[in-house]
Amino acid sequence: MRKKVFFQIVDTLSMGGTERMSINISAVFSEKGWESHLIVSRRGGGLEAQIPEGVIVHFLNKKAFYDLFAFFRLWRLVQTCGPTLVHAHSTSIYWAVAIKWLTSKFFLVWHDHFGLSDQLDVYPRREMKFFARWINKLMVVNEKLENHWRKELSGRELDILFVGNFPWLNLKTQDKFEIFTFLNLANFRPQKDQLNLIKAVKILTSQIQKFQVLMVGEWIDNEWIAKVKDEISSHGLEEYIQLIGPSTSVESYLAKSHVGILSSESEGLPVALLEYGLASLPVICTNVGDCQKVIPSEEFGWAVSPKNSSQLAGSMLEVLTNYPDAIQRGKRLQKKVEHEFGKECFWNAYQTLISPKIQLV
Structure with a gap:
C-alpha cells in the first residue's frame, strides 16, 4: 500500500x-x-x-x-x-x-x-x-x-x-487578567480596521475607566501600524490599549482574556472568531463576511455594523456592565463552534x- x-x-x-x-x-x-x-x-x-x-x-x-x-x-x-x-x-x-x-x-x-x-x-x-x-x-x-x-x-x-x-486549540486553565481585558487577535493591516476599535475605546472611556484592549497580531503593513499608533497617541489611549504584536502565547491570551473582539471591515470566516468561541469567550465582532454564521443572533454574542465605532462601543459597554450574561453567551457559542465548525x-x-x-x- x-x-x-x-x-x-x-x-x-x-x-x-x-x-x-x-x-x-x-x-x-x-x-x-x-x-x-x-x-x-x-x-x-x-x-x-x-x-x-x-x-x-x-x-x-x-x-x-x-x-x-x-x-x-x-x-x-x-x-x-x-x-x-x-x-x-x-x-x-x-x-x-x-x-x-x-x-x-x-x-x-x-x-x-x-x-x-x-x-x-x-x-x-x-x-x-x-x-x-x-x-x-x-x-x-x-x-x-x-x-x-x-x-x-x-x-x-x-x-x-x-x-x-x-479552530484547533490546546488551552490550559489560567486565571483571568486582573483588569477586564478585550482581546483583539488580528494582524495589523487595513482589512482588520483596528482604527475602528480605537475610536470605540475612546467613546467607552467616557463611561467606563477600568478596562484594557490587547492587540495581538503580526506587523504586516508598516503604514497601517503607524496610523494605529498615531490614533492611539492622538486620543491619549496608551493606558487602555496595548500593542502586543506577534506572540507565541496566543493560547495564553485566549485563556486569560475576558472578551474576544474583532473590528474588521472585511473578512471571510476569521479563524480568530472561531478560536474565541472554542475558548468560550464572549464575542463582539463586525457583521462582515461569514461572521454572521458564527454569531447569527444575540444568543451567541454581539455582531455590529462595520466602521460603526458607536455600535462597537455600545456592545463593549453592555459586556462590561453585564458580564454574567456575556459568559452564558460565550458558553453557547463554544458548543456551536464545536458542533458546526x-x-x-x-x-x-x-x-x-x-x-x-x-x-x-
Whole structure:
C-alpha cells in the first residue's frame, strides 16, 4: 500500500487566518495517519511555536517570486517525498502549479482565502482561469468565493467547494487578567480596521475607566501600524490599549482574556472568531463576511455594523456592565463552534471534495 503523504504550502507562519488554518490542517492530517509536511515559502513567524508534534516543517527561504534556489528546494522536496496530495494556500498556488508542470504525479488542491471577497469585481484575478487547468480541486472560505469561481470556471462546479475554517486549540486553565481585558487577535493591516476599535475605546472611556484592549497580531503593513499608533497617541489611549504584536502565547491570551473582539471591515470566516468561541469567550465582532454564521443572533454574542465605532462601543459597554450574561453567551457559542465548525466537520467536507480520486482514510 502506497504511503499517504500530504504536502501543504503556505507563504509564512505569521498569525493570520490563512497561516493558522495551515497549521490546523497539518495537525488533522497527521492525526489521521498521513505523513504531514508543512512547507513555508518565505519565513516563520509567531505561529512557529504552535506547530504540533508529527508535522514536518520545511522552510524554503524564498526571497522573491523568481527565487530559483527556493523553487529548486520545493521541487527537490516533491521528488524526495512523493506527495499524494498537495494543498496550496492563496498565492502559493503559482509555484504549486509550476511544480506540477514538471511532475504531474500529485493531486492539487488550491485553498482560496481571499479576504476581500466583497471586492471581487475590483480584484478578479483573471490569471487563475489559466492556472485552473492544473488544479484538481478548489476550496474556498466563503460562499461569495464559491459562487464567483463556479461562474468563472463554468463546467467545473463539482470541483469547487466552500469548506469553512476550523479552530484547533490546546488551552490550559489560567486565571483571568486582573483588569477586564478585550482581546483583539488580528494582524495589523487595513482589512482588520483596528482604527475602528480605537475610536470605540475612546467613546467607552467616557463611561467606563477600568478596562484594557490587547492587540495581538503580526506587523504586516508598516503604514497601517503607524496610523494605529498615531490614533492611539492622538486620543491619549496608551493606558487602555496595548500593542502586543506577534506572540507565541496566543493560547495564553485566549485563556486569560475576558472578551474576544474583532473590528474588521472585511473578512471571510476569521479563524480568530472561531478560536474565541472554542475558548468560550464572549464575542463582539463586525457583521462582515461569514461572521454572521458564527454569531447569527444575540444568543451567541454581539455582531455590529462595520466602521460603526458607536455600535462597537455600545456592545463593549453592555459586556462590561453585564458580564454574567456575556459568559452564558460565550458558553453557547463554544458548543456551536464545536458542533458546526470543528475539525471533524472539516475532515468530512474535505473527503467530499476530493473523493473518489483520493480516500483520506
